Amino acid sequence: MTSRNQSTKSIGILGTGSAVPERVLTNADLEAMVDTSDEWIVSRTGIRERRIADEGVGASHLAYRAALKALARAGTKAEELDLIICATVTPDMAFPATACLVQELLGVKNIPAFDLSAGCSGFGYALTVAESMLKSGTYQKALVVGVDILSRITDYEDRSTSVLFGDGAGAAILGEVPPGFGFLATEIGADGASGGVLSLPAGGSLQPASLESVQGRQHYIKMQGSDVFKFAVRIIEEAANRVVAEAGLNMDDITWLVPHQANIRIIRSSANRLGVPEERFFVNVDRYGNTSAASIGLALDELAERGDLKSGDSVVLVGFGAGLTWSALVLKWFEGGRSGE
Numbered sequence: 001m002t003s004r005n006q007s008t009k010s011i012g013i014l015g016t017g018s019a020v021p022e023r024v025l026t027n028a029d030l031e032a033m034v035d036t037s038d039e040w041i042v043s044r045t046g047i048r049e050r051r052i053a054d055e056g057v058g059a060s061h062l063a064y065r066a067a068l069k070a071l072a073r074a075g076t077k078a079e080e081l082d083l084i085i086c087a088t089v090t091p092d093m094a095f096p097a098t099a100c101l102v103q104e105l106l107g108v109k110n111i112p113a114f115d116l117s118a119g120c121s122g123f124g125y126a127l128t129v130a131e132s133m134l135k136s137g138t139y140q141k142a143l144v145v146g147v148d149i150l151s152r153i154t155d156y157e158d159r160s161t162s163v164l165f166g167d168g169a170g171a172a173i174l175g176e177v178p179p180g181f182g183f184l185a186t187e188i189g190a191d192g193a194s195g196g197v198l199s200l201p202a203g204g205s206l207q208p209a210s211l212e213s214v215q216g217r218q219h220y221i222k223m224q225g226s227d228v229f230k231f232a233v234r235i236i237e238e239a240a241n242r243v244v245a246e247a248g249l250n251m252d253d254i255t256w257l258v259p260h261q262a263n264i265r266i267i268r269s270s271a272n273r274l275g276v277p278e279e280r281f282f283v284n285v286d287r288y289g290n291t292s293a294a295s296i297g298l299a300l301d302e303l304a305e306r307g308d309l310k311s312g313d314s315v316v317l318v319g320f321g322a323g324l325t326w327s328a329l330v331l332k333w334f335e336g337g338r339s340g341e
């Protein structure tokens with residue numbers, strides 16, 4: 001848990017942005033690709049369609065589009081940024097970091113830019129790291145982007161994973177907000193011992209790309225879905241309760257819970273366990289599927305865009321993913337920084 005007493009400075013989100021590809025992959029499309037049905041996908045996951053990036057589009061391109069929108073919303077010029085953190089498991093390439101590619105696209109010079117790998121918890125991890133770097137006073141304005149193009153590492157011959165994933169990016173500009181607003185509590189964590197249930201085995205230093213690795217389909221996501229499901233419902237309940245208590249609030253004080261969008265059944269179970277009406281959970285998994293590190297930023301941006309976030313609203317952002325990792329944050333929304341554009 002990050003102590004709130006290190007500094008008197010309050011750090012919050014000044015503006016959000018998101019970007020998704022145009023191309024839609026529906027459940028009907030998937031019925032023609034693998035042995036599945038719209039009925040199974042909707043009833044087991046809640047997903048109806050997802051967005052798929054065209055060839056030649058990299059994570060940095062979606063991240064850049066989301067960043068531009070977030071900057072406009074925050075009324076911030078790219079030159080004002082002094083930190084860029086990009087959460088992704090599908091960088092354009094192993095290096096340079098996607099954050100550096102975004103920095104170049106934005107035309108910003110001489111600032112730190114780095115990637116962070118925490119699977120679907122990546123956006124919450126990156127917000128937490130950026131918040132503490134800004135709180136220290138060394139940095140003033142940060143761009144945080146969660147972006148993934150999971151379609152590139154999804155096995156479209158495997159029905160147990162191919163129906164789940166989609167592409168997207170979510171961004172936020174972080175800066176100082178008035179006292180009492182911004183991040184009230186944050187928690188990030190990992191259980192490395194359980195990491196084997198969700199992995200991309202090949203393409204790294206342990207199992208570099210080879211004819212065998214490609215023929216063995218080792219460059220695709222491997223997942224034991226029910227193990228991830230059980231972890232998710234447990235950790236969402238535990239971590240959300242801990243951060244809300246740390247913020248000095250009760251669940252009844254929370255206006256919106258914005259969970260990682262993986263499966264409607266995980267969201268419903270979590271609502272039930274936390275005793276929070278489902279209507280207070282933001283849901284867009286039906287339209288985008290699981291977009292990994294993009295999911296929470298994309299959801300938060302849609303919530304803000306449709307005018308459902310008011311200054312002073314308390315919001316819980318909670319995610320889980322590869323690692324296994326989790327992140328949970330309580331945010332007192334501050335509207336003042338947004339341009340309303």
Ligand code: UT7
Binds near residue numbers: 041262
């Ligand atoms: O963001 C973090 C990443 N991952 C997640 O969040 C995933 C979390 N897990 C889940 O969302 C769920 O576990 C899944 C949606 C992946 C799977 O749902 P489930 O209720 O756990 O199903 P299951 O894996 O236990 O499979 C039940 C049955 C199996 O058939 P049998 O063995 O009972 O005959 C599967 O073969 O459903 C079958 N199945 C399918 N049937 C039709 C699995 N995928 C499909 C499919 N279409 N696409």
